[in-house]
Every structure is written in C-alpha cells, then in structure tokens.
Amino acid sequence: MLHSDRFDPRLKVIHADMDAFFAAVEVLDDPSLSGKPLVIGHPGPRGVVSTASYEARQFGVHSAMPSTEALRRCPEAIWRSPRGKRYGEVSRIIMEVFREFTPTIEPLSVDEAFLDISGSLKLFHGALAIGEGVRRRVHEATGGLTVSIGIAPNKFLAKLASDLDKPDGMTVVDPDGIQELLDPLPVKKIWGVGPRMTEALHQIGLKTIQDLRKGGVDLLQRRFGENSAHRLWNLAHGRDERGFGDRSPAKSISTENTFSKDISRGPASDRFLRNSAEEIAESLRREGWRTRTLRLKVRISSFETFTRSKTLETPIQDAATLYQTGREMLRDVDLKGEGIRLLGLGAAGLVSADEPVQNSLFSDESVPIRDEKVTRLIDQAMTETGSPLLKRGSVVTPPPETSRGGRRAATADEEEELRRSTSSEDSQRKDRKP
Ligand SMILES: [Mg+2]
Structure with missing residues (x-):
C-alpha cells in the first residue's frame, strides 16, 4: 500500500509539515525543555492551547483545547507564551530549504508547505531522494528541528500522507494503491471535512471513505448539493486536480x-x-x-x-x-x-x-x-x-460563484465548512493577549 523505494514520475507533490512546530522551536532555544510535557499558549481561564509537545500529547493535550482542560489533563506541563516573531524567523528558514529542491512551493501556514517536485525529479533522482533531502536539510538549517513528509500524486494525498507517520516520518503514497489507502479511513480525513460535515455524513450512515464511495454520488448530492457532493466524491477517490502556481482564489x-x-x-x-x-x-x-x-x-x-x-x-x-x-x-x-x-x-x-x-x-x-x-x-x-x-x-476549490456584486455567499453550513480553509495544527488558532 505505501511503497518505500521506487522512482515514479507520478509522485510529484510533497507536503512538508514541521512536527509540533512552536513547541519544537521552544525546545531548540531552551534544551532544558527537551523531553518534557510542554504547552505553548496562555494557561489562563480563557486561554487555548496553541501547540503541545509530543510529551504533552501523551496526556491527551492537543492544540485548540481550552487551557483549563489542558491543565487538568497534565498539571505538570510547562507553559510558554507563543513567540510569533521567532517562529516567523524559523519559518523563513524552512521555506528557504524547501526552495532548494524546487522553485514552486506553496506555504499553507508558517510550518507547512506543498512542494511541486515534478520538475526536480530527474535532478534529485526521484521523489524519495527529495523527501530525504528535505528532512536532512531542515534538520541542518534549523539546528535540529524535524519535519514530516508526505509524497503523493496530488496535494490532498500528500497532506494526508505527511500526517500518517508523525513525528519525523516520511510516507509515500503508492499511486496504484490509493483506494486501499483511503477506504478504511474515517470521512473526517477528507480535506475540508470538519466536525459539522463529519456529523452530517455520520447521520446518513457514512463513517469511512469506503462507505462514502459505496453510498454513491447521488446520496451526497441530495444531502449536500452538487458542488460539495462532487468535491467529496473526487477526494474520496483520491482525485485532486489542484495545481501549483495557479494564482486563483485558492487561498x-x-x-x-x-x-x-x-x-x-x-x-x-x-x-x-x-x-x-x-x-x-x-x-x-x-x-x-x-x-x-x-x-x-x-x-x-x-x-x-x-x-x-x-x-x-x-x-x-x-x-x-x-x-x-x-x-x-x-x-x-x-x-x-x-x-x-x-x-x-x-x-x-x-x-x-x-x-x-x-x-x-x-x-x-x-x-x-x-x-x-x-x-x-x-x-x-x-x-x-x-x-x-x-x-x-488553501480551500479545496474556488468558492462557489456568487452573483456579480452579490452581497453574501449564502451557502449551507456544510458547504461553508468544506470550503473553509484548513491549516496546520500548529497554527490553527492564535491566542493573543488583548
Ligand atoms: Mg505542523
């Protein structure tokens, strides 16, 4: 299903995603934090967790969780306030590293990007070599940070793949085994499907991507309308036509x-x-x-x-x-x-x-x-x-047409959710002090 050692010109997209980015930067700057449960965010009653180190995640702490809950789950956690400027510095370093391998990158947030490697495959002897190169260079250039890599035929699958072996992992999607990879996954793994859409899909009995595929596009269309149905349908089959450098409203x-x-x-x-x-x-x-x-x-x-x-x-x-x-x-x-x-x-x-x-x-x-x-x-x-x-x-597709000069994109909640941008865990939320 996931192959590991093969040159294949169909493998042309990399998604590179730093591991617990904010927490990792704090550890980099203060090695005494290494190996400890560390939470980036404000521990006040209204705070929200920005990033949790992998040690803190073992206690069930994760990003976007209310700080009070994080404190309850892991009272011994060390807290640090986010240092946006510093994260920005490191972000520029990693984006430069990505550009060493291809001029065409598309940052999704401070700590993740898509790389179009279609033009670099020959130069670097295949996608796997590029993935390994990115990992090594990120580590060198930042002084020790790790990145997880997904390599796939398109953006959706690359992003999915980078998450499968975190931290410090690399996953290659076999272009001939896409359906096998997707079918057992829960529907929420489809790009753009958030909690509300997940619930709506569960309501009509669709729990896995396979369920969704077997349910048929008509069922989806009745429930979600034509646009959303087709997006879901295509993604459930691993089809994602989004390109690079397409400076369309896809951001x-x-x-x-x-x-x-x-x-x-x-x-x-x-x-x-x-x-x-x-x-x-x-x-x-x-x-x-x-x-x-x-x-x-x-x-x-x-x-x-x-x-x-x-x-x-x-x-x-x-x-x-x-x-x-x-x-x-x-x-x-x-x-x-x-x-x-x-x-x-x-x-x-x-x-x-x-x-x-x-x-x-x-x-x-x-x-x-x-x-x-x-x-x-x-x-x-x-x-x-x-x-x-x-x-x-990035949104899954350009937003639906609204009438020229139209007031409001009057779309269903689910439609909104599917269209809404997704971003990395690390940067999902900010919790600034007022
Ligand atoms: Mg990340």
Whole structure:
C-alpha cells in the first residue's frame, strides 16, 4: 500500500509539515525543555492551547483545547507564551530549504508547505531522494528541528500522507494503491471535512471513505448539493486536480482571537478588526494578492458561533476596506445580548494584485489608515514588535460563484465548512493577549 523505494514520475507533490512546530522551536532555544510535557499558549481561564509537545500529547493535550482542560489533563506541563516573531524567523528558514529542491512551493501556514517536485525529479533522482533531502536539510538549517513528509500524486494525498507517520516520518503514497489507502479511513480525513460535515455524513450512515464511495454520488448530492457532493466524491477517490502556481482564489488569510474577557461590540471590537485588517492587508501586499471575499467569525459567550461572508464587486488590498467590511458584517450579527468571546476576520477569494482593478468600494469614505504610506509605517512597526502570526490555508476549490456584486455567499453550513480553509495544527488558532 505505501511503497518505500521506487522512482515514479507520478509522485510529484510533497507536503512538508514541521512536527509540533512552536513547541519544537521552544525546545531548540531552551534544551532544558527537551523531553518534557510542554504547552505553548496562555494557561489562563480563557486561554487555548496553541501547540503541545509530543510529551504533552501523551496526556491527551492537543492544540485548540481550552487551557483549563489542558491543565487538568497534565498539571505538570510547562507553559510558554507563543513567540510569533521567532517562529516567523524559523519559518523563513524552512521555506528557504524547501526552495532548494524546487522553485514552486506553496506555504499553507508558517510550518507547512506543498512542494511541486515534478520538475526536480530527474535532478534529485526521484521523489524519495527529495523527501530525504528535505528532512536532512531542515534538520541542518534549523539546528535540529524535524519535519514530516508526505509524497503523493496530488496535494490532498500528500497532506494526508505527511500526517500518517508523525513525528519525523516520511510516507509515500503508492499511486496504484490509493483506494486501499483511503477506504478504511474515517470521512473526517477528507480535506475540508470538519466536525459539522463529519456529523452530517455520520447521520446518513457514512463513517469511512469506503462507505462514502459505496453510498454513491447521488446520496451526497441530495444531502449536500452538487458542488460539495462532487468535491467529496473526487477526494474520496483520491482525485485532486489542484495545481501549483495557479494564482486563483485558492487561498485565504485570516486572523482570529479569543479574548481574555468577553468584549462587546464597539471600541474593543473595532480595535480588533482594525488590527486584523492591517495584518491581513500587510500580508496581501507582501504576497501580491487582492481579496474579493471577506469572512467574519464571531463566537458569543454561550459558545454559539456565527460566520458571515461578503463578496465585494472589486478585489481590494487595503486595510480600510477590510476594516469597514468586517465592521459591517459584525453589525449585522445578532449577538443575542451576549458578549463576544472570539472574533476572526479573514480574506478569501484571493486574486493576483497584478490584475488591474478600479478603486475600492469605500473610496468615497475617509478612513485614516487608507493612506499607503501610513499603512506601510504600521506594517513596519508591526514587524519590529513581532506581529502575531497569520493563519492561512488553501480551500479545496474556488468558492462557489456568487452573483456579480452579490452581497453574501449564502451557502449551507456544510458547504461553508468544506470550503473553509484548513491549516496546520500548529497554527490553527492564535491566542493573543488583548
Ligand atoms: Mg505542523
């Protein structure tokens, strides 16, 4: 099923994913932490685990877990606050290493990337040699960090594979044994299938990928609609057509924060949205994107979570429009009189900034941060103080068409979940101090 020693030109995608990245960097910088249960995050009552070392995972601690639960499961754990700037430094090192093996890489988050190795196979004598090379070079260049590697015919399978033998592992998917590999896996292993979609699939009796395949595409179509059904169907057969360098809307950038105390809609939420907008805008400019679709995520005190998205007529890149739109979306959410526990702002539907566009939607409104120079200064200041890391990911396919100039991508919850970006465990959440 998983083959280990064969040159095969069909093996053209590598997914490289650092192991317990934030925790591993802390251990690298402070070897006295080695071998100890280590948790990156804030241990306060509202904190969330950002990353757990493998030692802490043995106690059942994992990322995105409330800190209180982590403390209960592993009282002896050592806690460290995330150091975004340092992780960013190491991230740049590993991305450079990936580029030693191919010019075409696609970072998914600070600690993972896809590598298109189709053009490097000959030079490096096959995919396995490249995988081994990446492992060795990451270790050397970082001074001791480990990475897990998945090698496969496409992105979905490569990402799946990198997770099969963590930490410090390498898994090669046999192009002739894809179905055997996929069939026994639970449906949640399909890219983009989150908890809500998993539950919906369980409700119609589909627990494994094999169940899903045997259930047929019609069943999926009745339950989830045509687009989602076909995505699920293709992925369940190991088919994933996404390419590289396709600068289509297949990317997203977002920020998210759980507040140490619930905030209310007003100056505090404005401040968060403004900071997020600036972070996202900075990232869009740096990487040459504009965004067409903005997303807002709100969790209120009772843990109920809302997501909103808005598609703009014109792709934008400026913090002012991001901020204004985020604010409008938040204004339209019924908070039921409760406080805001978590707030997230994201940009999806990214298009190349090289494409000519008209002025942004809010060109007639004066917002102080619109001026490019000012924005650049803010970016600089943020870089110097160590800006919190952005979460980013790739969506399974471009978002569904919304009417030109449409207001809202009115999609079913499951559809939203399938489309929503996924990102590495390490960077799934940020828990910044307010
Ligand atoms: Mg990772």
